[in-house]
Amino acid sequence: MSDFDYDLFVIGGGSGGVRAARIAASEAGARVALAEESRYGGTCVIRGCVPKKLMVFASEFCHVPEEARGYGWSMQADGFDWTVFSKQLRTELDRLEGVYKSLLDKANVERFDTRATLRDAHTVELSDGTTKTAKHILVATGGHPVRPDIPNADLGMVSDDIFLMDELPKSVLIVGGGYIACEMACILHGLGVEVSQYIRGAQILNGFDDEARGLIADAMETRGIDLHTGTNIVEMCPADEAEARDADAAHMGAGVGETGAMVGDSSMKGTGQGRSAEGKTGPVWVKATSGREKVFDAVLFATGRAPNSSGMGLEDAGVRLGRGGKVEVDDYSQTSVPSVYAIGDVTDRVNLTPVAIREGMAFVETVFKGNPTPVDHALIPSAVFTQPELGSVGLTEEKAAEQEEVEVYCTSFRPMHSAFIGKPDRVLMKLVVSKENRTVLGCHIVAPGAGEMIQLAGVAVKMGATKEDFDRTCAVHPTMSEEIVTMRQPVRTA
Template structure:
């Protein structure tokens, strides 16, 4: 009989942790347990990718009547019911959480619906005071959004809170220019909210391709999102407490008596505490450029942090890096040999499919005797702005720093938009090595760019050359055919 209660104890019931637990138990025959303190499915299913994408779908119906008129249809713009949508959303998330639980139960993984932390290299302490031992421990407990360190920051929401809103605000200020901030700006604008966005830098989507993010910023502003670059928030307080005099800049959304119902008492944040966000009415904000304005809500999309506080990690010898991330090697092993970590808690590549692959590689290495390093190269990704942005590989700037390149790029009004008289433009871009002819990066800004980049990512991952793209026959008439018809580079670097 083993000296341990389990072969593997997983902390965290998100996509990565659940996949690792299921495969270790079901395919490797390991005795596995898993602890989850909040809801199964983690950030992606409960407070991230899935509800966000459903909100994207909902927001895209905005303006559909006007667009249809360009094609000869006589349609009137309808009204959006947040209550109806959010009720259906909660039902769907409940269904998906149930699926995750059934998958674990069906794989004979023992579940503990409570918080767990480390006692030593082989021991986990549960919230009820009991302890469990395991030969291996896998940290898959994710991360959480953070608020800035400033007075009254608790008045603002974070991304988790968006999915708990009982009512939509009439106006919102979004702080941040990353993908979460930009996605939420597009979503909320599409649902009828007046959106302003403050960005410290010179442009949105820092770290992405410059040409692509410039086009997206233009599209967002054309749609009516009020973007202020080089701007940050310096002071905020409840509007009724503010000494406000500039009536020309003031904007009142929901009446004070209604604004308190934005977030429900039943909502649970990633901290596990009831959300109190926006219960104090409209919020007065002063920015670095001296602008003062009142918003019904403020959303901080200014970063995320690994869930490592209070986990007992450093006490047992697990090395933590910048921001509290768990340091791991190429096999996801921590500084303590029996303890591994995958997903957002390691702050490597914070994407759900990556966490799943890390979990699979962990099982191959530890339970199947097949040492499998995690492959983080050439990961396709999508930003669900409007229009969407899909990318794989290097940006133009990154590639130019590495070697001599050719850039193939085109931007145009697609047939769908042009016929209806809409100004929307799309972008197709390939970055090619002069020496090897390999496609180093592919960037697409267009409706359904996420769907396109998934397929383009296969070719780029396989090492396709520009000539491989050229030899591929175009599918006509489509936007994506431009990816195989660009013959001359627009520039070299």
């Protein structure tokens, strides 16, 4: 008998942790336990990918009546009912959480529905003080959204809060320009919310192909989303407080009210002013770096995420943490403590659900199946579910041009579906090709369904396909994606 209670103890019941636990138990015969302090399924199932994609589906129906009329149908929309949708959404998330629990139970993984922290290299402590020992410990605690460090930031929501809203706001300010910010901007606009977006940088979707993100920004503005680049928040406070301050200023001829507290003073930080007893906020007054002042029904901060590594006893046990609290690991997901491994967003490598799952499977291969398997983070396809969607795999034109001379094959056009009814929507198909060996270094698609397309294109790019391999592939006509295999001449070299 082993001196340990378990062969493996997993901390975290998200997609990566659950996959590693059940594969280690069912395929490798390991004795496995898993602790989850919140809900099974983690960010992806409960607070991220799944509810977000369902909201994307809901938001896309706003265009259906208009488009249907363009095709000869008589159709009228009566408006979107958030209460109906959110009730069904929560039911679906409950069902999926049940599936995750069932998968663990069927694999004979012992579940602890509580918080677990690291006591030492082989011991975890549950919130009730109970300790469990394991030969190997896997940290798969994920990450969480963060608010900016500004006064009254608690008046704003983060992405976790979106799915818990009792009702839709009439107007919202989204702060941030990354994929979460842009996806939520498109979703909420599609559901009938007036959306403004403040982006600190010069363009949305930093890190993605410049041409692709420029087209998406144009499409967002054309649809009615109020984008402000080079803009951030200077001050924010409850709208009624700003109104009272302005009234005092008008009465006293100064910008200080009777309390002597200027809006934005650090004494107001974290006071929660403007919140009701239920924890809701009323309208929020916001002043931007541009000088613009406006009241919004809600503010959403999509300003980054951080690993869930704090307060877990990791450093006390000898686990080395890096910048921002990420758990530092090697190519096999092993930490500085040999018996402790970490996967997923807590390691801040490539923060995508399928990547966490693959890291979990590679961990099981390495530790329990005797097959050392490094994690492959190269050429990972990804999708941004804006409207239109962005699908991307490989290098952007900008990154590719930094390492070698490339040819760029690119086309942008109005697809048949839009052109027929006079809509201005455009799509983009782009290949970045090595001039030296003709390998396709990157593929970028902006179009409805781009996420579905890039999954298939990702197979070819991962295999090292050349431009000539694409050229030899017969087109499927009439489709948008056929342009990927019909572009014959480069539009430029870089």
